[in-house]
Every structure is written in structure tokens, then in C-alpha cells.
Amino acid sequence: MTITADAIGLEAPPGPPPVVRRGVLRRLARNPVVVVGAAILLLILIIGLAAPLLTPLDPAEINPAFRNKKPGTEQTIRAADGSKRMVTNWMGTDSLGRDIYTRVIYGARTSLTVAVAVAVISVAIGLFIGLVAGYFRWVDAIVMRVMDGLMAIPAILLAIALVSLSSAGLAIVIVAIVVPEIPRVVRLVRSVVLSIREEPYVEAAIAVGTPTPLLLVRHVLPNTVAPLIVQATYIAASAILIEAILSFLGVGIPPQIPTWGNIMAEGRTLFRVFPHNILFPGVFLALTVLAVNMLGDGLRDTLDPRMGKRL
Amino acid sequence: MLSYIGKRLLATIPVMAIVAVFVFALLRLTPGDPAAIIAGSAATSQDVAGIRVRLGLDQPLLTQFFVWLGNMATGDFGESFFFKKTVASLVADRIEPTLMLSLTTMTLSILIAVPLGVLAAYRQGTWIDRVVMGFSVLGFSVPVFVIGYVLIYVFAIELNWLPVQGYQPLREGLWGCLVRLILPSLTLSVIYVALIARITRTSVLEVLNEDYIRTARAKGLTDRVVLMRHALRNAAVPIVTVIGIGVALLIGGVVVTESVFSIPGLGRLTVDAVLARDYPTVQAVILLFSFVYVLINLLVDVSYTVLDPRIRY
Numbered sequence: 001m002t003i004t005a006d007a008i009g010l011e012a013p014p015g016p017p018p019v020v021r022r023g024v025l026r027r028l029a030r031n032p033v034v035v036v037g038a039a040i041l042l043l044i045l046i047i048g049l050a051a052p053l054l055t056p057l058d059p060a061e062i063n064p065a066f067r068n069k070k071p072g073t074e075q076t077i078r079a080a081d082g083s084k085r086m087v088t089n090w091m092g093t094d095s096l097g098r099d100i101y102t103r104v105i106y107g108a109r110t111s112l113t114v115a116v117a118v119a120v121i122s123v124a125i126g127l128f129i130g131l132v133a134g135y136f137r138w139v140d141a142i143v144m145r146v147m148d149g150l151m152a153i154p155a156i157l158l159a160i161a162l163v164s165l166s167s168a169g170l171a172i173v174i175v176a177i178v179v180p181e182i183p184r185v186v187r188l189v190r191s192v193v194l195s196i197r198e199e200p201y202v203e204a205a206i207a208v209g210t211p212t213p214l215l216l217v218r219h220v221l222p223n224t225v226a227p228l229i230v231q232a233t234y235i236a237a238s239a240i241l242i243e244a245i246l247s248f249l250g251v252g253i254p255p256q257i258p259t260w261g262n263i264m265a266e267g268r269t270l271f272r273v274f275p276h277n278i279l280f281p282g283v284f285l286a287l288t289v290l291a292v293n294m295l296g297d298g299l300r301d302t303l304d305p306r307m308g309k310r311l
Numbered sequence: 312m313l314s315y316i317g318k319r320l321l322a323t324i325p326v327m328a329i330v331a332v333f334v335f336a337l338l339r340l341t342p343g344d345p346a347a348i349i350a351g352s353a354a355t356s357q358d359v360a361g362i363r364v365r366l367g368l369d370q371p372l373l374t375q376f377f378v379w380l381g382n383m384a385t386g387d388f389g390e391s392f393f394f395k396k397t398v399a400s401l402v403a404d405r406i407e408p409t410l411m412l413s414l415t416t417m418t419l420s421i422l423i424a425v426p427l428g429v430l431a432a433y434r435q436g437t438w439i440d441r442v443v444m445g446f447s448v449l450g451f452s453v454p455v456f457v458i459g460y461v462l463i464y465v466f467a468i469e470l471n472w473l474p475v476q477g478y479q480p481l482r483e484g485l486w487g488c489l490v491r492l493i494l495p496s497l498t499l500s501v502i503y504v505a506l507i508a509r510i511t512r513t514s515v516l517e518v519l520n521e522d523y524i525r526t527a528r529a530k531g532l533t534d535r536v537v538l539m540r541h542a543l544r545n546a547a548v549p550i551v552t553v554i555g556i557g558v559a560l561l562i563g564g565v566v567v568t569e570s571v572f573s574i575p576g577l578g579r580l581t582v583d584a585v586l587a588r589d590y591p592t593v594q595a596v597i598l599l600f601s602f603v604y605v606l607i608n609l610l611v612d613v614s615y616t617v618l619d620p621r622i623r624y
Contacts, residue, residue, distance in 0.1 A: 149329020152601045156563030157581065161597055164585040165340055241454050245567055248456055249582050264456065272475075275464050282457035290452035297448065 027302050034302070037294030044288050048108030057099045059106040059258040071100075071276050091280045094266050103258035104281050110259040111240045111288060114174060118239035119232040122178045126185020127224065131216050133186060134193025144190070147183035155180035159242055160251055168254050173246060177239050188231055192224045226303040233296035237289050244285055260285045316613055323605050330601045331383070334594045335376055383598060393589035402577065402595060408478045409565055409576035411488065415496040416561060420503035421554065427504070428511020428550075429538055435516060443508055450505025455564045459498040459571035466494060476573040495572045499564045503557055510553040514546035521545070547618045555611035562600050 028034050047054065071092040091100035133143040150158070162176035196202060197220070205215050246252030247261025255262050260281035267277025346363040347354070354362075363369050367378055382389065388398035431443035467475040473494055479487040518524065519542055527537045566578035573579075577596055584592035 145325050146329055148326045149333060152326050152330050152605050153333070153597060154559040154562040154600060154604060156566055157597050157600055160566070160581060160585050161334075161337055161593055164588060164590075164593060165337070237452070244454055245456070245563075248454075249567065249570055251582065251585050264460075271460060271463070272468055275460070278457070278460045282454070282460070286449075286453040286457060289454070290449060293448055293452050 024302060028298065031298045031302060033294050034298030037291045037298060040287060040291035041295065044108050044284070044291070045112060047105050048112055051102075051105045051109065054105055055099070055102040057102040059098065059103045060256055062098060070274070071280075092274065092276045094263070094277055100263065100277060100280055103263050104260065104284055106258040107260045107263060107281060108284065108288070110170070110253065110257065111243065111285070113170070114177065114243040115236040115240045115292065117174045118177045118181065119236040121174070122181035122235055123185055123228055123232045125178070126182045127189050127221075127228065129182070130186040130189025130224075131193060131220060134190040135197065135212070135216060135220070140190070143186070147186050150180065151183045153180070155238075156242060156245060159246060160249070163246060163251050168252065170253055170257075173243055173252050176246070177242050181235050181238070185228070185231060185235075188227055189224050192227060193220055196220050196223050230296060230300045230303060233292060233299055237292040237296060240285070240289050240292065312616060315616075319609055319612055323609055326605055327602065330598065330605075331380055332376075334598050334601075335379055337590065337594060337597075339372070383595075388595035389591040391584075391589055391592045393584065393587035394592070398592050398595045401580065401592060402599065405575060405577045405580045407480060407576075408574045409569070409578060411481065411492060412495055412499065412565060412568065412574065412576060413561060415489070415492050416499040416503065416564075417554075419496050420500040420507060423500065424504040424507035425511050425543070425550065428508040429515055429543060431508065431512040432515035432519060432542075433534070433538055440512075443512065447505040447509045450501045453501070455498060455502065455567045456571050458501050459494070459568060462494050462498055463571075476571075478572075478574040478576070495568050495574060498571070499561065499568045502560055502564060506553060506557050506560065507550065511546065511550050514549040515542050518542045518545045545619070548615055551611055551614055551618060555608045558604050558607050562604065 051059075074088050091104060093099055094103075129143060133140045153161075158180045159176040162179060163172055166172045202215070202219055205219055210218070243252060243259065244261035244264070247259045248265045250265055252261060253259050255266065263281040264278045267274065271278055346359050346366060346368055350359045350362050367375055370378070386399055388402065390396070391398050391401055394401055427443050427446075431440040434440050463475055466473050474491050477491055479491050481488050515538075523545075524537060524541055527541045532541075562578075565576065566581055568574070569576045569578035570582055577599070580592065581596045583589075584596065
């Protein structure tokens with residue numbers, strides 16, 4: 001794969017080219033897909049960050065008197081000082097009496113944390129392996145066979161198998177989602193490196209005796225930035241989905257922690273009577289993933305126009 | 312051609328070997344002693360030692376790996392910790408629902424996605440194109456189980472047209488089996504349709520600019536013939552490639568869909584086995600799914616020569 005010089009500012013070697021130029025930002029701002037995606041994502045982020053301000057209830061608080069309430073039910077809660085006040089369960093309550101609305105907005109935190117963590121970690125690891133594999137032929141042969149093997153295991157199965165190795169928790173879930181994503185990043189980085197290493201300026205750098213690590217960081221690395229930003233966005237979207245799937249199947253994050261997948265898993269048994277337990281987190285989940293995907297498509301079209309043709 | 316197939320078959324061996332090493336390592340990495348798990352809580356240390364010898368766990372790791380690999384190759388997947396029967400018979404019991412679900416989903420997806428993709432390419436830039444592409448992005452974003460529950464709610468609970476959940480084996484009647492597969496296949500096909508429709512549109516669009524399409528139109532052929540015979544035929548290679556790659560998505564989706572619709576297939580078995588920490592079953596299922604995935608992609612590679620006679624190996 002070759003990257004257009006225009007997209008990443010190759011015209012200004014030898015120094016590392018600016019990653020995102022002003023022109024790129026302006027073009028992004030003019031793309032309605034990017035704007036809508038970013039706006040939805042920002043909204044979800046604000047909801048997640050401001051969750052304690054948006055609800056008077058605790059997402060883990062069990063209230064046996066208010067189990068399985070339909071959306072819009074009102075309940076009276078008693079504060080520690082004895083004062084009473086009315087609270088509306090906008091999205092109803094689950095079978096333990098926990099407020100769905102509260103759990104859904106707190107759930108945004110988990111999803112976004114997983115998305116960012118998985119994207120950053122898998123890109124970092126994949127970038128390192130990909131740079132080394134693309135540049136050193138003998139490493140390449142071994143690494144790529146291992147990556148082919150990893151890619152032969154369907155991502156969700158690999159993640160399910162990995163979470164079974166340890167007790168459930170956020171960290172193991174992140175690791176389990178990162179591992180299947182690494183080969184995809186490695187392949188992408190490697191393909192960029194393979195095309196870049198034949199460029200005259202890389203040959204020139206070798207000729208003047210640039211040490212290999214410096215060569216990789218200074219001349220090869222900047223070329224991987226644009227495709228990696230796009231790839232990281234797609235990884236974030238798939239990480240949110242896989243985390244939700246793992247939690248939904250009961251092998252992910254422990255059930256008392258509010259995540260969208262956990263809320264839906266809890267709502268499964270009484271789905272016929274109380275579909276809201278699945279509907280509300282489902283809408284939030286779909287909307288968030290949609291927003292990230294829209295952002296990814298927009299970034300791809302703007303940063304890396306040739307990539308669009310591959311899929 | 313034959314030598315090409317032979318070469319490709321040989322190339323899958325290292326891939327499967329890596330998968331095997333990984334899956335084997337999975338059991339080795341697990342906390343706890345498998346022999347103690349099998350023996351149960353009432354066992355004495357002699358019992359555990361006996362089981363360890365019987366399973367070959369007292370052998371060096373490398374010996375264990377090759378013994379295990381040999382067993383796998385001959386269909387001996389070991390004994391399930393949890394279900395207390397051989398993994399091979401367990402898998403055999405669960406394979407039919409998964410196979411039926413996958414086949415109906417694939418058929419449905421291809422029948423829906425390819426015409427949609429061609430239509431979107433043909434009407435590029437119109438509202439039809441935008442609807443198809445919008446659906447495609449949406450299909451990638453809505454999780455499988457949410458689609459499943461929405462379909463159950465609408466078609467099984469509100470409209471009461473179709474059964475809510477469950478599976479009926481094929482030998483108890485084709486119709487009953489298919490009726491119960493309608494909602495699961497629809498659910499599972501959404502992401503697959505999104506994927507295939509997208510690539511169909513892209514590759515048909517690329518082909519539509521070719522000279523031979525203009526020639527075909529100039530000869531006075533109808534749009535339908537041009538699209539189906541000239542455009543789609545030449546766009547087939549990337550479409551088939553994506554269908555093959557998409558099998559990974561399908562396998563992941565099977566796991567979730569079977570849980571949503573209470574279908575007693577291999578996907579459900581995987582989840583149950585992971586929850587029960589039943590590692591021999593987990594190993595066997597992962598190995599099996601990966602093998603099928605690699606095999607399908609091998610078939611895809613081989614099919615290129617049939618789809619596009621210009622491709623010679």
C-alpha cells in the first residue's frame with residue numbers, strides 16, 4: 001500500500017512531517033459524517049464523565065422494593081438525613097431494583113475506557129512489531145507466520161478463550177480484546193514499511209549512515225501515522241462491541257459493574273415482559289459504535305483516500 | 312492448478328501449527344491442575360497422581376504437545392472436565408444446529424447482499440445507494456444480540472409469527488427446523504450483509520468504468536445483462552474473498568446468536584465450556600472453528616481460478 005504524499009505532508013523531509021496539518025482539520029470539519037460522528041461521541045463522553053451529576057442514584061445500589069419497574073415509574077428515596085425526595089426511573093429498573101438509566105450512563109465510562117485502551121495498546125504493540133518485521137527480513141518471516149496463526153482464530157473466540165484464563169475484570173477483558181487486534185495492526189504497519197523502505201529518501205538516509213532505529217523513527221514512522229489513526233478508530237469501534245458481547249455472554253466484566261453488555265445480560269431472562277432492560281443500553285451501544293465508525297469512515301476518506309478503495 | 316492447491320495446502324500447515332501451539336498453551340497457562348479438576352474435590356492425592364499419569368501430564372511439555380497433537384489429528388479431543396463425556400461426542404452432538412445456522416445465514420446473506428451491492432453501484436449517488444451504504448454502516452454498528460432481541464420482540468412476541476427461541480433437529484422435519492432458523496439467520500446475516508454489500512458495491516463500481524462495459528453497452532445489451540454478466544463476473548474475486556474473510560465474523564456471531572436464541576450448537580457449547588472452565592472442550596472448539604476458517608479461505612483462494620480464468624498459478 002502506498003500513501004499519498006499529500007495526505008501526510010511528505011513534501012517536507014527530512015524532519016518529521018507534521019502529523020495533522022491545518023488543511024486536514026479544516027477538511028475534516030467540512031465532512032458532515034465526521035461532524036455528526038464526533039458530536040455523538042462527544043455527547044456520550046460528556047454523559048459518561050458527568051454521570052454522577054446526571055443521576056441522584058448509585059448504579060450498584062440494589063433496591064428490592066423497586067424491582068422490575070417499567071420506564072417512567074416514580075420512587076421515593078430517603079437520604080441519610082431523613083429527607084425524602086421523588087426520583088423517576090426514566091428507563092425502569094432491573095430485577096434487582098437498580099435504576100437502568102443510572103447504569104446506562106455509568107456504562108458509557110466502561111465502553112469508552114475499553115475503546116480507548118484497546119485502540120492505544122494494540123496500535124502501540126502492533127506498531128512496534130510491524131516496524132521491526134517490515135524492516136528486518138529474518139524477523140519478518142517468523143513474525144508474520146505467528147500473526148497468520150493468530151488471525152486464523154476468529155477474534156471473539158480468541159477473546160473468549162483469553163478471558164477464561166483469569167478471573168473476570170476490566171484488565172483481562174482489555175488484554176483479551178487487544179490480542180486479536182494486534183495482527184491487523186502489524187500487517188498494516190508492515191505493508192507501509194515495505195513500500196516506504198524502497199523510497200529514495202530512505203536509501204539516502206541509509207547511505208549517509210543513519211542508524212536503523214533513528215531511520216525507523218524519523219523516516220518510516222511518520223508514514224504510518226495516517227493509516228494508523230484510521231485503523232485505531234475501527235479498532236475502538238470493534239472493542240466496544242466485543243466488550244459488550246463478552247459481558248453479555250457472562251464471561252466479561254463482573255456483573256455488578258455497570259456496562260451496557262452487563263445490563264443487557266441481566267435483562268435477558270425477563271426480556272419478554274421488560275424489553276427496556278435490553279432496549280435502552282442497546283440503543284446507547286449501537287449509537288456509540290455507529291458514531292465511532294462514522295468518524296473512522298470520515299477520517300479514512302480525508303487522511304487516506306486510497307484506503308477507501310480496499311474495502 | 313493441482314500443484315497450486317498442493318502448495319496452498321502446505322502453506323496452511325504452519326498456520327494451523329501456530330494455532331495448535333496457541334491452543335495448547337492455553338491449557339498450560341490456566342491456573343490449577345487439570346488432573347485435580349477431573350478428580351474432583353473428594354479425590355485423594357493418589358487418585359490425582361493416577362489421573363496425571365493417565366493423561367500424560369507427567370511427561371515433558373514437548374512430548375505432551377506432540378501426543379496431544381497426534382490425538383487431535385485422529386479425532387481424540389480428550390475428555391470434557393464438565394460434561395463428563397468425550398469432547399468428540401460432545402462436539403458431534405452440537406454440530407448440526409451450528410452447521411444449519413451457518414448455511415442458512417450464508418445463503419440468505421449472499422442472496423440479499425450481492426443484489427443490494429450491485430444495485431447501489433448501478434445507482435451510484437442516488438438515494439438507493441445512500442440507503443444501502445447507510446444500512447451497511449449501521450449493520451457494522453448494531454451488536455448481534457441487540458438485533459436478535461429486537462427481531463424476537465417484533466416477530467415472535469408482538470406479531471407472534473415465529474417461535475421465540477429453540478432449535479428443532481433436521482430429522483424431526485425440515486420445515487420445523489427452518490422456521491426456527493428464520494430469526495437467528497436474519498439476526499446473524501445483518502453484519503454479513505453489511506460487509507458483502509459494501510464490497511460488492513465497491514468492486515462493481517470499479518469494474519463499471521472498464522472499456523468492456525462500454526463495449527457491452529454499445530452493443531445494445533440491456534443493463535441487466537451488462538451488470539450480471541460483465542460487471543458482476545469481473546467483480547467476483549474481491550466479493551468471494553470478503554465472503555471468506557467474513558466467516559470469522561460469522562463464527563463470532565454464531566456464538567452470540569446461539570446464546571440469544573437458545574440454540575444448542577457449538578457456539579453455545581463454547582460459552583458453557585468457558586464458564587465451566589472446561590479447557591479440553593474450549594481447545595477442541597477453537598481448533599475446530601479455526602480449522603474450518605482456514606479451510607474455507609483455502610477454498611476461496613482456489614476458486615479464483617474458476618471465477619477469473621485470467622488468474623493462473
